[in-house]
Amino acid sequence: MINTIWLTLIVLGVLTGIATGTSAAVTTAAIESANRAVNICLGFIGIMAMWNGLMKIADSAGLTRWLAKLFAPVARLLFPSVPDDHPALAAITMSLAANLLGMGNAATPLGLKAMEELASLNEEGDVPSDAMCTFVAISTAGITLVPTTIIAIRAQYHSYNPAEVVMPIILMNIVATFVAILADRFFSRVSKGH
Numbered sequence: 457m458i459n460t461i462w463l464t465l466i467v468l469g470v471l472t473g474i475a476t477g478t479s480a481a482v483t484t485a486a487i488e489s490a491n492r493a494v495n496i497c498l499g500f501i502g503i504m505a506m507w508n509g510l511m512k513i514a515d516s517a518g519l520t521r522w523l524a525k526l527f528a529p530v531a532r533l534l535f536p537s538v539p540d541d542h543p544a545l546a547a548i549t550m551s552l553a554a555n556l557l558g559m560g561n562a563a564t565p566l567g568l569k570a571m572e573e574l575a576s577l578n579e580e581g582d583v584p585s586d587a588m589c590t591f592v593a594i595s596t597a598g599i600t601l602v603p604t605t606i607i608a609i610r611a612q613y614h615s616y617n618p619a620e621v622v623m624p625i626i627l628m629n630i631v632a633t634f635v636a637i638l639a640d641r642f643f644s645r646v647s648k649g650h
Contacts, residue, residue, distance in 0.1 A: 499612035500605070514557060523553035534594070534637070535587045537577070544573030548591060555598040567595055590640050597636035599629040 473482035527549045531538075538544050547570035554563035570591060578585040584592075603625045610618035 496609065496612055500608045515554075519557070521550075521553075523549075523556060525549075527552055534590055537585065537587050538574070539577075542573065542577065544570060544577060544587070547573050551591075551595065552598070555595065556601055563595075563598075567591075586644050589644065590637070593636040593640040594633060597629065597632040599626070599633050601626060 469482055470479070473479035528545065531545055531549045531552070532540060535545065535548060538548075547566055551563050551566035551570050554566055571588060574585060574588045574591060578588065603622060606621060606625060607618045610621065
């Protein structure tokens with residue numbers, strides 16, 4: 457579906473460029489944008505390597521596991537259908553802890569493992585369970601203490617203080633997570649007819 461949307465946008469852009477006589481400008485803009493994208497990605501390497509290294513050290517030091525234990529009571533509250541001793545709860549808390557630390561690369565396989573474990577509890581087959589929907593909502597809104605990508609982009613464009621947006625981002629992530637939980641609970645009740 458996404459490929460179809462992108463292809464449609466590209467074809468419309470080319471056709472519009474031809475129809476308006478600005479195909480040279482469209483081609484130039486496409487090439488310049490591609491070059492800019494490569495430069496931004498290259499600029500990410502340093503800061504991403506630094507943060508990934510720090511997060512790997514934090515993970516090796518047990519910070520992720522410590523956060524997982526800290527969040528376990530909250531996870532039990534958010535996922536009441538998951539038994540306390542089930543591996544899904546551990547995978548959920550580890551994924552949320554990795555997201556909190558800004559380790560999106562580590563959070564992805566943990567999130568997939570959590571969904572796999574939640575699927576093993578799902579009796580409805582192809583229909584996602586409430587716990588699965590809750591996990592997706594929270595992961596999508598995910599709180600991050602260190603928004604490395606935003607800091608990297610701001611540093612790439614020579615921001616005077618690339619990290620000055622950290623506190624507003626954290627506050628907005630808290631609000632987004634709260635709204636995601638409320639929406640999840642609301643739609644869960646609506647779907648059950650309560």
